[in-house]
Amino acid sequence: MINKLNLEDILFLDIETVPETQHLSELSDAKKELWSLKSKYQRNELSAEEFYNRAGIWAEFGLIVCISVGYFKTSDENRQFRTTSFYGEEITILQDFKTLLETHYNHPKKLLCAHNGKEFDFPYIARRMIIHNISLPEKLNLFGKKPWEVPHLDTLELWKFGDYKSYTSLKLLTNVLGIPSPKDDIDGSEVYRVYYEENEVDRIITYCEKDTIAVAQIFLRLRGESILTDDEITHI
Structure with a gap:
């Protein structure tokens, strides 16, 4: 079935996350207890406190x-894969990403794809949008949708072939x-350390x-297709 999908209809994505503060002590007393x-x-x-550097996964x-x-941008002559990133203040990241979805990926045939996206990336983005009081774009608003109506692809799920007993990184x-x-x-x-201790956001973006x-x-x-070569990948 995935061979019938038009590559140009799919937005591939990944997110990087960190704890909301560098140290647990910076949280309110109520949040520390929670x-x-x-x-x-x-x-x-x-x-x-020792475990707090992993808080970014929630x-x-x-x-x-x-x-x-x-x-992807494809033609009979060539195939190109273009990447770009949103970074900076979280609320700006989310607003810019929402604009992208609503401007270019709002059509029903458009799909989002990530690795373990259904368990992590997609719900994480949606939850952070709600926390920031940003209304959900259609592609992340799953309320009332039937499973076959969810516009998400997940390479982890595809690799499982119905086997739900294991996780493949x-x-x-x-x-x-x-x-x-x-x-x-x-x-x-290492994202926590690179972000908070080394302040090297560019490395995180590249990653x-x-x-x-x-x-x-x-x-x-x-x-069953050949992988991209370096010449077919462009950062914009």
Whole structure:
């Protein structure tokens, strides 16, 4: 079925997130207590403070620092994949991303695609929009939609082929499919340090864009098509 989809109708994306503050001590007392309760069963022997650098995986305690997107432009002669990123203040990131969706991806045939997007990227973006009192664009508003009406593709779900017992990381999947690794500089566990301690947002943007490209590459391989070459990828 995915071979029947027009590549130009798909927006590939990835997000990078961090805790909403650098240190747990910067949260209100109420939020500290809520974090302690939320993380209780995940942190094992670690204290709530020691575990806080992982708070970015929860939309209630994190924020988005980058959304990278990519899309195909194809013709009979060539194939191009163009990427761009939204970064800066989170509310601006979300508003700009919403504008993109409503301007270029509002048609029913348009789809969003991410790796583990249905469990992470798409709901995370939607939750952060609601927190900022931003009305949801149609592509993220799933209220009342039937499963077959949800305009989302997920390369993790596609790779599972109905098997829901395991998780395959983007790094592992690119490795087994012979796709250049997007984790050649940093990985997700290092985003907190690079953002808060080293203040190197450009590295995070580059990493996020590489992940977006990797999602597109996986999608091509799942369709039985050749992966993108460097000459076919453009940053705009």
